[in-house]
Amino acid sequence: MRTSLPTSGTAWPELKAQMQQRRSGDIDWRGGRASVYVFHPGDDVLDVAHEAYGDFISENGLGPGAFPSLKQMERDVVDMALGLQNAPEGAAGTMTSGGTESIVMAMKACRDHARDNGFTGAVPEVVAPQSTHPAFDKGANLLGMRVVRVPVKDFVADVDAMARAITENTVMLVGSAPSFPYGIIDPIRALAEIARERSLWLHVDACVGGYVAPFVARAGFPVEPYDFSIDGVTSMSADLHKYGYAAKGASTVLYREKARFNYQVFRFNDWPAGSMSTPTLAGTRPGGAIAAAWAVMNYLGEEGYVERARRIVATRNKLADGVGQLGFEVFGDPQVSLLAFGGDRLDIDAIGKALYAEGWMSSRTSEPKGIHLMISPEHEQVADEYLETLARLVAASKSGQLSSEGPEIGYSS
Ligand SMILES: Cc1ncc(COP(=O)(O)O)c(C=O)c1O
Incomplete structure (x- = not known):
């Protein structure tokens, strides 16, 4: 059924509560779970953007x-x-x-x-x-x-x-x-x-x-x-x-x-x-x-951006090493803030879908099949947890416990 405009208005606190409730099904980007769509530089920067906007x-x-x-x-x-x-x-x-x-x-x-x-x-x-x-x-x-x-x-x-x-x-x-x-x-x-x-x-x-x-x-x-x-x-x-x-x-x-x-x-x-x-x-x-x-x-200045770039590179290197140890292959030699990895010996579809099911959102590559991460400064906090999850899912995939069935979650779907 189509939603119609309410006849009378609703107080803002109630609406705000409703909106927060709706948000409960969204990806937890503040918790570092999104490596696409959101680029989390830290709450202080978000506060500046929010207030200026x-x-x-x-x-x-x-x-x-x-x-x-x-x-x-x-x-x-x-x-x-x-x-x-x-x-x-x-x-x-x-x-x-x-x-x-x-x-x-x-x-x-x-x-x-x-x-x-x-x-x-x-x-x-x-x-x-x-x-x-x-x-x-x-x-x-x-x-x-x-x-x-x-x-x-x-x-x-x-x-x-x-x-x-x-x-x-x-x-x-x-x-x-x-x-x-x-x-x-x-x-x-x-x-x-x-x-x-x-x-x-x-x-x-x-x-x-x-x-x-x-x-x-x-x-x-x-x-x-x-x-x-x-x-x-x-x-x-x-x-x-x-x-x-x-x-x-x-x-x-x-x-x-x-x-x-x-x-x-x-x-x-x-x-x-x-x-x-x-x-x-x-x-x-x-x-x-x-x-x-x-x-x-102006809030960040060159130093603020450089400090975040350092954290991104450190996280990228840690993730690249970690996925390499799990048997994935990093595509090319990434120099900036993106990392994509795959590998013929692993079921990328099944692992990608299982990551999503566990609340980790990233896009995927198709040529070759891979998992695609755009790294934010705040991912520094969750890189170890991500690699632990990935290690568990790789093991589960190898022992046939994951399925590659089900809808594809893509870059814009
Ligand atoms: C390389 C590149 N070009 C263009 C775009 C399009 O940007 P937007 O989604 O802001 O329109 C993107 C988005 O991710 C991108 O990665």
Whole structure:
């Protein structure tokens, strides 16, 4: 039966209690049980984001003239982002609602730039590694473009195969830093070389890595270069609501040159309410998301992010060693905050489902089959417990006590 609007209202304390009750079936992310969807940096950071979001909950990023506070906060956030990604003078960008919107906006900018610069084909193409996030296919669907997916080699972009996939319709190359499925940074330098040679737009999808990789590097660990210090990187997506630890609804899309960014902006005046110019897909933009990102970045500062990056790397190393001892194989050589592991001799489906049944939520990989962890600073507290659980489930699986039947719990199901 459909729920109808109640005739009269209910007092907030009762509603709050009801909502807490509804939450009882949700994954226990505060207890470190989620390694997808939530990036837990510690309660103090959440308090800052919460309060800043609440303070600007009614303000609207659509109206910079009405809210110079938001305009300046967004400019500060984008400036900090450009600095972290080693963008040169003259670079530009905006905040968006998330990784998907950042990617779609960069694709729109690329498409319109190509058309303004002699591209006459019907369907502009994006050449991307098979490990690229589906946000590009969503963007292509919306924008009348096409994504050509190229198989990966050793879990990263196969640069030669990508070069061979370029046709006269290609307008964009993509590399991820890192890719969602494997957590490995694609060879961006090599992709940039091709992009320069063939005058193509190279987008680096650093949605996951953009706000953790720079700090892993500053903490002294090796990180494959991926940012604007590489000549040939045209644009980048980097999500604040992942490892920027901001409230949800916050990402950045960045361009080496303001002239390229200008293609992102949509301008319109053929209606009876004057001209409208918006840089993002959204019209109304939540002031809270801008304010919370600004507050969290300033609250943590470089030291706060580096300290969390250290904890992430320590946890990642502990988990990688632990799963290796249990007979799993870690996919590739993860340098940032993701870890995926599998193995032919273990029943990954059965173990993955049993983990979920015991309250541990993570996504899974399908090529090859694996378990996929996005590590948060707070996972430090539960890494031992996770490995103990996994050891027990591996033993149970080997003695035939686990079943791989039942519905698959995937990344977005
Ligand atoms: C590499 C990568 N790109 C893009 C996205 C899409 O981001 P969002 O879910 O914020 O739209 C994700 C999400 O996990 C991602 O991992």
